[in-house]
Amino acid sequence: MLGARHFKVDPVRIVHETIEGETILIDLETGTYYSLRGSGAEIWGLLISGMTETDVVGEMQRRYRSDVEAVAGTTEQLIEELLRESLLELADLGSEPVPAPPGPEAMQRSFEPPTLVSYTDMRYFLQLDPIHEVHDGGWPHAPAAEAHGARSA
Secondary structure (H helix, E strand, C coil): CCCCCEEECCCCCEEEEEECCEEEEEECCCCCEEEEECCHHHHHHHHHCCCCHHHHHHHHHHHCHHHHHHHHHHHHHHHHHHHHCCCCEEECCCCCCCCCCCCCCCCCCCCCCCEEEEECCCHHHHHHCHHHHCECCECCCCCHHHHCCCCCC
């Protein structure tokens, strides 16, 4: 299934942040949050930079030359899992190649397969968060009547 597909993230639905080698993703529609571990944060960064899946696999194999088959297989599996979970969407960026962002040369450390772990224990609270009511101007604003202290009965 590997090909020249490009991907994008829906910024209205999915928020993500990479901190110290771990990527946290939150699906604001479902309230599910995810943790990308192992080489998952690297793969995520390459995917959202606009590289095709073929190029991402090649770049990961360049970085981790010790076991190119394991790198290819687990990278492909992660991409499919990210699509199944709707954390990534297919994008039409044309056929122009996107260079890999600066990355380390071939690693001396061993390859850690990527893992995507999902958590649903905060769903209720994430869906109650007022960020879901954000308006075009930014953070939620009270309706005009409430803003002046008037409340309807």
